Amino acid sequence: MRLVALLLLTSLSAMPAAAQDAPIPQKKVSAEQLDKKLKSGKADKAELEKNLKGIDKDLKSTKSKLVDTAKAVQNNEKELQNLDKQIAELEEHKAELSDKIQKDRGKIADLILALERIRRLPPEALIVKPDAPLKTAQSAMLLKDILPSIHQRAEELKVTLKDLEDTAASLQAKRNDAEVRGKTLEKQQQELDGLVKKRTELYASTQQDLKDQKAKIARISTQAKNLKDLVKKLEDERTRAAARAKQEQQKAPRVVSNEPPGDGKPRLPLPGILKTAYNEPDNFGAPSQGIDIEGREGALVVAPMGGIIRFSGYFKNYGNMVIIEHEKGWHSLVAGLENIDTVVGQAVNAGEPLGVLHKSSSGQKPVLYYELRHNGKPVNPAKKFGDLT
Numbered sequence: 516m517r518l519v520a521l522l523l524l525t526s527l528s529a530m531p532a533a534a535q536d537a538p539i540p541q542k543k544v545s546a547e548q549l550d551k552k553l554k555s556g557k558a559d560k561a562e563l564e565k566n567l568k569g570i571d572k573d574l575k576s577t578k579s580k581l582v583d584t585a586k587a588v589q590n591n592e593k594e595l596q597n598l599d600k601q602i603a604e605l606e607e608h609k610a611e612l613s614d615k616i617q618k619d620r621g622k623i624a625d626l627i628l629a630l631e632r633i634r635r636l637p638p639e640a641l642i643v644k645p646d647a648p649l650k651t652a653q654s655a656m657l658l659k660d661i662l663p664s665i666h667q668r669a670e671e672l673k674v675t676l677k678d679l680e681d682t683a684a685s686l687q688a689k690r691n692d693a694e695v696r697g698k699t700l701e702k703q704q705q706e707l708d709g710l711v712k713k714r715t716e717l718y719a720s721t722q723q724d725l726k727d728q729k730a731k732i733a734r735i736s737t738q739a740k741n742l743k744d745l746v747k748k749l750e751d752e753r754t755r756a757a758a759r760a761k762q763e764q765q766k767a768p769r770v771v772s773n774e775p776p777g778d779g780k781p782r783l784p785l786p787g788i789l790k791t792a793y794n795e796p797d798n799f800g801a802p803s804q805g806i807d808i809e810g811r812e813g814a815l816v817v818a819p820m821g822g823i824i825r826f827s828g829y830f831k832n833y834g835n836m837v838i839i840e841h842e843k844g845w846h847s848l849v850a851g852l853e854n855i856d857t858v859v860g861q862a863v864n865a866g867e868p869l870g871v872l873h874k875s876s877s878g879q880k881p882v883l884y885y886e887l888r889h890n891g892k893p894v895n896p897a898k899k900f901g902d903l904t
Contacts, residue, residue: 570717570720573717574714574717574718577710577713577714577717578714578863578864578867579864580710581707581710581711581714581866581867581868582864582865582866582867584703584706584707584710585707585815585817585866585867585868586866587703588700588703588704588707588815589785589786589814589815589817590786591696591699591700591703592700592786592810592811592814592815593786593787594696595693595696595697595700595811596786596787596788596810596811596814598689598692598693598696599693599811601689602686602689602690602693605682605685605686605689606686608682609679609682609683609686612675612678612679612682613679615675616672616675616676616679619668619671619672619675620672622668623668623669623672704815707815707868711856711868715856715858718858718861728858728859728860729858729859731752732749732826732827732828732859733828735748735749735752735826736826736828736829736830739830741831742830742831742833742848742886743891745826745830745838746838746846746848746888746891747891749825749826749838750825750891753825753840780865781819781820781865781899781900782817782819782865782866782900783808783819783885783896783900783903784808784816784817784818784819784847784849784869784883784885785808785810785814785815785816785817785872785883785885786810786814787808787809787810787811787814787883788808788809788810789806789807789808789809789903790807790808790809790882791803791806791807792806792903793805793806793895793896793897793903794895804886804893805848805884805885805886805887805893805896806884806885806886806896806903807882807883807884808882808883808885809880809881809882810872810880810881810882810883811872811880811881812872812873812874812875812880812881813853813871813872813874814871814872815868815871815872816849816852816868816869816870816871816872816883817865817866817867817868817869818839818847818863818864818865818866818867818868818869819839819847819849819865819885819887819899819900820839820841820845820847820865820899821841821862821863821864821865822839822840822841822842822845822847822862822863823839823840823860823861823862823863824837824838824839824857824858824859824860824861824862824863825838825839825840825846825859826838826859827855827857827858827859828855830850833848833850833851833884834850834851834852834873835850835851835852835853835854835855835870835873836848836849836850836851836852837849837850837852837855837857837869837870839863844889844890845887845888845889845899846887846888846889846891847885847886847887847888848884848885848886848887848888849869849883849884849885850883850884850885850886851872851873851881851882851883851884852869852870852871852872852873852883853870853871853872853873853874854870854871855869855870856868856869856870857869857870887899
């Protein structure tokens with residue numbers, strides 16, 4: 516029996532491993548496969564960074580073209596504004612000349628009628644009437660006085676007519692020039708619209724939270740009591756956002772910097788006529804904390820200095836407004852826009868488009884309101900813009 520048991524034990528120990536209850540071994544990953552996966556991950560990251568760098572380069576190029584095109588558009592708009600003013604002055608002068616000609620013609624006609632009455636006195640009347648010789652002498656003296664007056668008025672009329680002719684020709688030339696510039700401006704604006712659209716798309720491709728940002732800004736706008744409160748709330752939100760960005764900095768590469776750029780020389784957001792200077796009485800009689808610039812309806816409005824868009828939307832009596840954060844505690848408030856072509860969080864250089872000037876419903880020319888603030892307090896824009904000094 517012992518021999519049989521020993522043989523049986525030996526037989527069981529010689530059975531294949533599959534017939535035993537041992538666990539199924541796990542599939543092992545070789546070092547070669549691990550290295551391959553690691554290289555693939557690095558390649559994906561490199562491709563992503565390459566794409567983001569490409570977007571960044573394209574965005575910078577687009578922004579540069581935007582500034583150049585916007586400058587050309589504003590130059591043309593400024594010339595058109597000057598032409599509009601000259602045309603209005605010429606039309607007024609033409610109306611004055613036409614009125615003067617009508618009056619001069621009336622006076623000359625009265626003088627000619629007086630002469631005609633003298634001429635019609637028949638010779639027989641000189642014999643029949645005892646006082647005829649005296650009347651004749653008086654008429655002769657009157658004629659002597661009238662003739663130089665008629666000549667003088669005729670010369671004046673001739674000069675006025677020539678002035679009217681020159682004014683009409685100048686007016687037509689200005690209108691032709693305005694038409695040509697208008698067509699050029701239309702083409703430039705089409706190019707500008709295309710660039711703005713491209714800028715928006717490129718920026719959107721680097722930002723995943725635009726919708727959330729927009730909702731957040733709308734909520735802040737509703738909660739803000741006034742402009743000062745709005746600026747403070749925006750600054751508090753910026754501080755919180757900067758802290759969050761710092762924590763997430765290592766998670767994903769970002770193309771668009773959240774620090775205000777200082778690119779470009781400061782310029783007024785709209786070339787136009789200064790209607791209200793800083794500290795002058797505004798429409799309500801209070802000292803103005805900014806300036807009012809009169810411009811053409813639909814004129815292009817640009818960023819006065821480089822910075823980050825912190826607010827973009829409608830705010831109380833200011834209408835459509837953009838707030839830009841600049842370096843070292845400076846902010847720009849640009850209000851009175853018909854539409855806005857930029858979004859919160861977007862970096863803009865000086866001269867980049869923000870939108871266009873609103874349409875006036877009162878029949879008066881539209882006005883853009885611009886306010887410059889430092890550390891939350893309004894200051895005279897002349898500190899930054901030489902055009903106002």
